[in-house]
Amino acid sequence: MKLTVIIPCYNGGKTLAAQLDALAGQTWDQPWELLLADNGSTDNTRDIAAQYRSKIPTLHILDASAKRGASYARNVGVTAAQADAVVFIDADDVVAPGWLAAVGEALQQHQFIASAFDYTQLNSQKEQAYLKGNQATGLQQLWYPPYACHAGGCGLGVHKAVHHAIGGFDESLRRLQDTDYCLRIQQRGIELKFIPEALIYIRNGEKWPRIFYQGRSWARYNTWLYKRYRGPDRIPKAWRRYWLDWIRLAKRLIRQGPTHKLVFQLGWQVGLTQGAILYRSDPAVATGQKLTPNLPTTINPTIYHEQQSAKNPQVHP
Numbered sequence: 001m002k003l004t005v006i007i008p009c010y011n012g013g014k015t016l017a018a019q020l021d022a023l024a025g026q027t028w029d030q031p032w033e034l035l036l037a038d039n040g041s042t043d044n045t046r047d048i049a050a051q052y053r054s055k056i057p058t059l060h061i062l063d064a065s066a067k068r069g070a071s072y073a074r075n076v077g078v079t080a081a082q083a084d085a086v087v088f089i090d091a092d093d094v095v096a097p098g099w100l101a102a103v104g105e106a107l108q109q110h111q112f113i114a115s116a117f118d119y120t121q122l123n124s125q126k127e128q129a130y131l132k133g134n135q136a137t138g139l140q141q142l143w144y145p146p147y148a149c150h151a152g153g154c155g156l157g158v159h160k161a162v163h164h165a166i167g168g169f170d171e172s173l174r175r176l177q178d179t180d181y182c183l184r185i186q187q188r189g190i191e192l193k194f195i196p197e198a199l200i201y202i203r204n205g206e207k208w209p210r211i212f213y214q215g216r217s218w219a220r221y222n223t224w225l226y227k228r229y230r231g232p233d234r235i236p237k238a239w240r241r242y243w244l245d246w247i248r249l250a251k252r253l254i255r256q257g258p259t260h261k262l263v264f265q266l267g268w269q270v271g272l273t274q275g276a277i278l279y280r281s282d283p284a285v286a287t288g289q290k291l292t293p294n295l296p297t298t299i300n301p302t303i304y305h306e307q308q309s310a311k312n313p314q315v316h317p
Helices: 016-024 045-050 071-079 098-107 161-167 177-186 209-227 238-256 260-277 303-308
Strands: 003-009 032-038 059-063 085-088 112-118 155-160 192-201
Touching: 003 016, 003 071, 016 045, 016 260, 032 071, 032 260, 045 071, 059 071, 059 192, 071 085, 071 161, 085 161, 098 112, 098 192, 155 161, 177 209, 177 303
Parallel strands: 003 032, 003 085, 032 059, 112 192
Antiparallel strands: 085 155, 112 155
16 A cells, blocks of 8 residues: 545535545556544434445545544544555545645655645635635745744645654644644654645635634634744734734724625634733734744743643544
8 A cells, every 4th residue: 555545524424525526536556545534423424435435445434533633533544544655635625636646656755745725616706715825836834933834734645654753643732733743743854845736626614603713713723833833033013913903904894894804814813812812922913924934943841731731622623
């Protein structure tokens, strides 16, 4: 077995078939397997997956219900993988033609890779607006110290030895487990390689409550990452930028009314507030700068201990 594709899934019945159809249509001249790590679904996820065993003979359904969360499901998948290289994708996205061969061949040359994202295929113009461009032509980069490159969890590929060396995904994190994963691997001197030929169609949220929650949780955990990995560096005039962003957002809401993008930004501002209070940190505000990545060799032990000692969150992939 040359490659293991892992899908962490919780109640993915509405979108899973589209992803499995796309995988069934992939071609590659090397043996590969597909593992669906079911995180305790209560819908028809397992039934849908079982229907694809004839189309994808190496499809296996794993019980990953012992602990809730995408990180746990991914880690269970890696433990069960037969290949030395694994790649993670999500149940609500769709891999583009040629994706499997692109990631399979890339992982024969690199230890750690990221796929490219497209937001135009599965989203309306309004739904594209608040994330359009993320990881479309290159890696994402933190806008705060340590300014490190990273990528979304969907489409991340890695050698199992590297995954095990860092202890896998942090199962205590509610969000941005993939960003933390990327930073910890790069701290070991392993490059994250962007593979533009490995394209994935990303599905954005449709409902405003979900979009607000996404913005809020991402901002909160970016503040967590900022405190954990920034080292001695700080965002200049972070609080001043934070209040100016509130003023600009309020003016746009009054002038335009709520849109997908503004609802996301409102959630973001609320999340920055939560993160600053919870983690006793400056907010991880955007500065517009993209500086040279400078990952510290050690992490902030206080913030690490605070998160690890917290009660395990009940979250879903």
